[in-house]
Each structure stands twice: as C-alpha cells, then as structure tokens.
Amino acid sequence: MDPKTSHADRVLEATRSASAAARSQIAASWHRSVQKHGLDPNNRRAPDKIEHAALRERLEVYEKFMMVAAPRLDALYLLVGQSGCAVLMTDTEGVILDQRMSDADTPAFESWGLSAGANWSEEREGTNGIGTCLTERRRVIIHQDEHFHARNTGMSCIDAPIFDENGQIVAALDVSSARADQTEAFNRLIGAQVAQTARAIEEANFRAAFSAARIIVAESSEADSATLLAVDSHDLVIGATREARRAFGLAGTGPLAARPAADILGQEDGPTGFQRAERAAVVRALARADGNVSQAARQLGVGRATLYRRMKRLGLHET
Template sequence: MNLSQREHIANVVASVEQATTAQVLNPQGSDAVQASWLRCVNHHGLDPSRLQEARILPAGQLREHRQQLEELRFVAQPGLDKLYQQIAPAGYILLLADAQGVAVDYLGDVNAEISLRRAGLFLGAQWSEALSGTCAVGTALATRQAITIHQTDHFDATHIPLTCSAVPLFDSQGDLQAVLDISALTSPQPRTSQHLVMQLAQQQAQKIENAWLLHRHRHDWVLKLSRNPAWHDIEPEFLLAFDAHGRLTGLNPAARHWLKAHPQPLGLPLSALFPGPMEQLLYTPQLEDISGQQRFYAQTIHPVRPTPATGVTLSPKLAALSGGDPQLDQQLRRATRLLDSSLHVLVQGETGSGKEYFARAFHQASPRCKGPFVAVNCAAIPASLLESELFGHLPGSFSGAGSKARRGLIQAAEGGTLFLDEIGDMPLEMQTRLLRVLSEQEVTPIGARQPQKVDIRVLSASHHPLAQRVADGLFREDLLYRLQGACVHLPPLRERKDINWLIEQMLAGRAQLSDRARQALVNYRWPGNLRELNHALQYALAMCESGVIEWDDLPDTLCFVAPFQPPASDDQHEALLRQLRTVHWNISAAARQLGISRMTLYRRLQRLGIQLPERQ
C-alpha cells in the first residue's frame, strides 16, 4: 500500500465518520460521492482499508450476462464503435455494463490489455457498488443518474488512479437496462477535465436509447417530435410509440420527463396529449399539445408488419435483416432453427441480395461459433492462388512460397465460420480438396505430409443454381450434398415487401424522400438488389440540396427505364416553362427562385424534355 492510498483511506474514514455523526454529507466532496461512501459502509459492509483486486467473471458466467443483453448490444454496437473512435486517441476505453454492473462489451487499446485487465477496465469486470464500492458504473446504477467518479472519488483506494464517467441507459418502459462507461487509467487531476467526456457519453447514450426504442417498437406507430424544425427528423427530442388503438406503448427518457405530470404515462391515449383523431395526428407535420402551449414539428414512422407467430423466436441479429417481408421472414425462421446444429448451410440468391450480410448475422447469432468469421470470395481469387490462400503452405513448398509457413484461411476460421462466397466459381481441383476438409474435418497445407484437425462451420453462397452447375460438369455433386446440409434462399429485392423499411434503414435519417422519388424507388426492378439500392441512395444523398431527395436527384437508371419511369405531368412541364420565360431563360435566376442549384435545374430540364433556346 503506497502513501497516496493510505491518505485516501484516512480521508474516506474521516468523511464517513463526520457524515454519520453530523447526519449531513461532507461539504468538501460531491454529495453523490459522499452518499455513495456512506452506502458502501452502512449498507454494503465494505471496509475502506481493505484493498480489492479487480473481479473478472469466468467465460461461462460472462456468456450468460452477454446473452441476456444480446439484443441491446446489437442495436448499440454502431454507436459504441463511433464513440470509441472519438475517445481512443485520448487514451480512454469504453465499457457497456448490464444492470448488475458486469461489463458485457469492451473497446480498448489491445496494447494496454494487461494494465486494463488489472484495473478492471475489461470485459467481464464486475463494477457494482456492493462489490467495488463507489465507482462510476455502480453508482450510476444505484442513483439512476449520470455521474463522473474521478480519482479520489473512488471508495476503494485501488481505483484512485482511474477516472470514469457513466450514463445509465433506459428502455422505453423506463427500466434501467445498462450503463455506458468511459474510463481511463490516468488523467489530469482537475475533475473539470472530464466534462467533455461526460457530454460525449450522454450524447451517445441518448442516441442508443432512441435506436433501442425504434427497434423494440418497430411494429408500433412512432412519433418523432422536436421543437426545432431543422432537427425533428435527424435528432428528435421526443419519441413516443403508440399501438394501433392509439395508446402509448413506449417513450424515450426525454419524453418521459416531458410527461412527468402523468405518473403512469404508458397506456395513455394519443388524444390525451394532442387534440384530434389518431388518423389525422399521425399524418400532421406540426402538432400542438392538448394545452395549446407547445408546438412540435412531427414525423411519423409507420409500423412494420410483425412476423406471424410460428413458435420460433427469431434471433435479434437475424430479425434485424428484415422489415417484415413474408418470404425473407420464412427463411429467417428456418435459419433460426439451424443455429444450434452442426449442419453446413448453403445460401442462394441473386447478386447483391445480401448473402454475406446474412452469413455474418448467422455466425454472430450461432452459439456454436465462438471463433472468427472468415469470408473468402472464390471468384475474386485467381485459381493459381486459391489453393495457397485456403489451405496454407509450408516454407519453400512451391515457387514463391517464401521462407515462412503460412496458415490458410480454413485454419484461420478455427472454432468459427468459413464463408465461401461464389462457391460455384471454385475450380474443380479445389472442390476435391475442400470435400476432404468437410468430410474428414482436417486440412493438409501445401507441402505438408500430415493433415491437421480443424473445427469449422462452412456457410457457402452462390448466385448460380448449383444443381445446374453439377449437370454442366462444373461442380461436384458430392460436394454439393456436403455444402447444402441446409439451404436458405434470399428473395430478390424486386419481390420484397419491406423496401420502404430498407430505404429508411439505409438513409438512417440523413434525408427524407419526396413522394415521387419514393415511388420511383419502389417501382424500379433492382437488378443489382440491395447493393444497387444502397448505391442509388448514396448518389441521391450527394445530389440533394435541401434535406429532401427529389425525383431528379436519383440516378438516371431509375428515371429513364421504361415502364417504371414515373411520368412527368404536363403541369410540371408547363410550370417550369413559365418560370423560365419569366426570367428570360436565365438559368441562374431560375435556379435561385426555385431554391436549387444550376446543375439540379439542368437535370430537371433534361428529364422533362425541355430544350433551351439557342442563343442569338
């Protein structure tokens, strides 16, 4: 025990004794910290002079905690990744802890893992107040409030080098689900140095809570409300979910605070908040509350049709691939039944239909696959290199092999999933070697004499009908039987009924669609499927200028391909002609009056078939 730790213990003891005697909290410290110190002694029976090492759960217990929070972890992951990119350069790590204070997700510097694990800033660490004393995660759980526990705020002297800022995460019912924590092994001494860190944590926590509500209530109506017209779609203040009968089923924490006059807001009818019938309110861009004192800018998210009850509960990671398309839902239910099996799975679908997305989600959802996900595009690797890439080689086993052994991708997938994309394009000689891997569960690197055991699950995919490839002599029939222990067919985009949901997922709130643009997207045949849709939306986002994607912001392929081109009305044609004549065909002046750029106006002229008069 060093001098600073002994001084800290003495300070804790003195503060607790003073607060107990005077029945008031120590004015020298934060009220929340002093109250936590009292709880540590009086309720948790902790001894400030007893230093405790970090408690890390064993793998089996950690797995149980992670599985219980799997759906929230899946929804939160993009936000956690983005937040970590912001804080990592300053030496911070990121923890997501469950309601018991167990760190179920962790993002940190791999080069500092030994120090971080020793300090408890690691996956599986237990940070409840009852075990670890005053700490950011545990005290946030105890108080249900965001808090920074900085250096000597910690109860246990072991933790005084640390600084930690934690924000509790609540679900749409108001229940505390998890805690988002940003911590560092060292930091400047002033507590104010952590203010920006806390702001970042709170901002990301709010986004995760909103994303969690939208995910859990995707089968309900959701109102996005804001008092600022520029932000009601991108960063709404309030989210309120309603069922088909117009009764409140969920709300985000900001909305719960807004409705604090209602102790039990869940179940309230929409008419108790806003005047008017539900059918009108859900399609109104501006709303006034029942008192008439507050005005909100509103957007309504329509419910996704729920998957019919079949006795199978979809894995959250697989369910996230569908917005309610019947064909896809049927395939996902079939896939869910296969998660615990040892069968290899063949995924078939057109190019761009999402085969690799499905394979990754299947791997992440499968409790059997603890190892990595390794993807190989059999059509992209030259035949001369494919054998070495897949099977690996010993030093000097062939010309250009080099002086070091190289492990192949099959061995790299040990304990996990090997995804063989475009398996139909694999050369026949490679098919023979792959068949042995599947039948014997062993691989022989090039130049090796003894095979090596491997434990992998193979997911393969092809846009070719493999039965036809077999008939044409291009694919081994016995390999096909091995690969298709089970088969999943992904429908093409033109057959999917959830295209509007897909569009909103890809736009992610960055822009809205005009009715005409949406109709063009829905009516197009999408030969490139999801990949083409994503590219089209990225192009439209680059072209649009007002936050609303118009028809002429879409790629030309969507607007000129018959019979799916939405016809331009005579009124639009004549209205634009009148506008141009008013400004004597001055393109710059017309664009300014229309509030668009000159390039957008030129595209609109082209698509409406309007020719500019020749200059004299």
C-alpha cells in the first residue's frame, strides 16, 4: 500500500473489496460504517452529544448499576491513569455515562469528544472501541488507524462488554489513550485488565440482583466471563450469568424459569431427594444443638420421640 494514500482512501478501498470484510473484522466494521450507516471517513465533525437533561435521565436508569461499577472503575483508573489513559463507561447505545481521567489529560480527551454525554455508537462514529464492542458484543482493541474516521486515528481504544443478570448487554467498559507512542503490545496488557474489570462488575451486579439467593460459582472455559448461578432457598436456580447460561444450555437472555439446581448441575436426584433434604435438616439441627436431641426436636418443631424415629429411619445415631 502506498504510504501516501490517505486513511479515508484506505478505508474506502477496503469497503469496496469483496473479500476484505470476510478476512478482517476491522474491514467488516468499516464496511458496516459505509454501507449500513452511510458514514464518510473524512467527516471532521465532533461526536454528537446528548443534552444534560437526557444524560441525567440515563444516569437515573443506571443508578444502581453505576453504584456497583464505581469502585471497580476507580481501581482500574488507578492502574492505567498514570499512563495517560481515560476510563469510560457507556450505556447500551454507546453514550458515555461516567469517566475517569486526570485534570491534565481532560482537555485532550474532551477535544477528541471523549466526555460524558458523547455518543460513540458505531452508527454515529463508525469503527471505534465503544461502538464496535457493543455492535459485535465482544472485547475489542481499535488501535489508531483501525478507527473509521480519520480524525480518530490518533487514539487507541480498548473495550469489553458487560452483561446484566438477564444475560443482556448493559454497558461497554472503555480505556482510551491519545498517546502517539501507544503500542499494540501495551494495548493487549491493558485489554487483559479491562476484561478482568468488566468481569468483576458483571459478577458484582449479578450478586446485587440476587442478594437473597445463594450464589454458585461454576467452572467455565471462558476465563473472562463470570459463570454464576443464583439458587433460592428451595434449591431452584432462579438466575444465571450470560456465560453460565451458555455453559449449562439455559435460555440466552431474559428471566429464567426456575429449575432444580440438581437438574442443571448434573447431581443425582429422584425418589431419594426428599430423604436427603430431610436428613440434611436433621443433621443441621443436631449440630446446632450440640447433639442434644430434645433441643434439636424443638428447633424442628417435632416431638422428641418423633425425631428419634426419623433419626432411626435416616440411619442417624444420637452420638
């Protein structure tokens, strides 16, 4: 490629290629930007920004989520802020809701349009970290001239999606840098931390949504996603993260129909299920009573003789 070819020319050439989009995810995003969204890579206008009243309304909708996310955003900023990076959180439409950046770097980021209320959806800004992450529902690194608009080629954006307790995408977590010397290797290091933070926010949000349930952490091949199940007092699974839904073959999105945890986790169940539950209840009562059968019977609301009969049937001894 001729080094004198402009960025816009390279973008448009890639979108005209029948095979480029199939070979490259970046080219596929460029193609969407031109063919689907009708954008011009030479457009120099600043990103659209919603009114303050509209931003307040969005923040109210996200209030609980942002309370959960805030300390994790702070921790991420402590790691990357000293290197001249900004930490941003958006809603599902790519509108920036919250930001962390140094006072010294704020003018530069605001000149790029990276500030609360700015719309960085792929529909409006073409290929970029926030918008492409939300469109493709995956982690992305958009490094400098991988951006669609020529005016954005000086920045690097590292993003990860965050999914809510119903398995639906709820936000994008972004770390952006406008440093000219930012390397792709450094981007990958930041990307690992962004993914870890996104997982922490997703997990904390899930636990908050099912605060009254028992949370089971399951194994998964996907290390960057939280694999959690929420189980109620009846041992019914009532919630699952997106990765848990995938791992256990549950509905991809929406509230779950309650199902026995044993069915989902592959544990033995059947005619002895109630017997096992009864045995566990008796064992717990005896443990709380330090083996005192009379006291355990009072806890269970049965007579002492009844408890002795149940213990015999369940194969439990007074000792």
